[in-house]
Each structure stands twice: as C-alpha cells, then as structure tokens.
Amino acid sequence: MESIFDLCVRILLGMAELTGLTYEQVNVVLFVILLPVGLIGLIARTVWLERRLAEIGEARRLTLPAVEIVFWTGVLITVLTLL
Numbered sequence: 001m002e003s004i005f006d007l008c009v010r011i012l013l014g015m016a017e018l019t020g021l022t023y024e025q026v027n028v029v030l031f032v033i034l035l036p037v038g039l040i041g042l043i044a045r046t047v048w049l050e051r052r053l054a055e056i057g058e059a060r061r062l063t064l065p066a067v068e069i070v071f072w073t074g075v076l077i078t079v080l081t082l083l
Contacts, residue, residue: 016026 012023012026016023
C-alpha cells in the first residue's frame with residue numbers, strides 16, 4: 001500500500017513540476033474540481049444510457065454484462081501495469 005501511495009505522490013509531484021503549480025494546487029485541481037466533475041458526468045451518462053436501453057427494449061439489456069466485463073478487465077490491466 002505504501003508503494004502505491006509513494007507512486008501517486010511522485011506522479012502528483014511530476015504533474016506539479018510540468019504545470020508550474022504546487023503539489024497542493026495539483027491535488028485541488030484533481031480531487032476537488034476534476035474528480036467531482038468527472039463523476040457527475042459519468043453518472044449523467046449512465047442515467048442517459050439506462051434510459052436509451054429502456055427505449056430499445058429488454059432484449060438489448062443482455063449485452064450490458066459483456067460491456068461491464070470488458071470495462072473491468074481494462075481496469076484490472078491498468079492497475080496491474082501500475083504496480
């Protein structure tokens with residue numbers, strides 16, 4: 001766990017160096033501004049997709065688990081490559 005934290009701190013320090021911001025400013029931009037905006041956007045997109053699926057019909061809902069499997073496989077691969 002400590003190595004993951006150290007990696008994240010190094011990434012934030014690198015971003016701070018690239019952008020000319022401080023470590024704290026990068027933290028605020030990422031976790032106070034971008035993360036909530038992205039989360040709200042993903043929730044809105046999910047609601048919109050659920051409504052579209054409801055319009056298309058129940059038969060199309062059977063494909064959703066396959067999409068989720070592909071998504072979580074991508075997440076797992078990304079996390080494993082970061083370790």
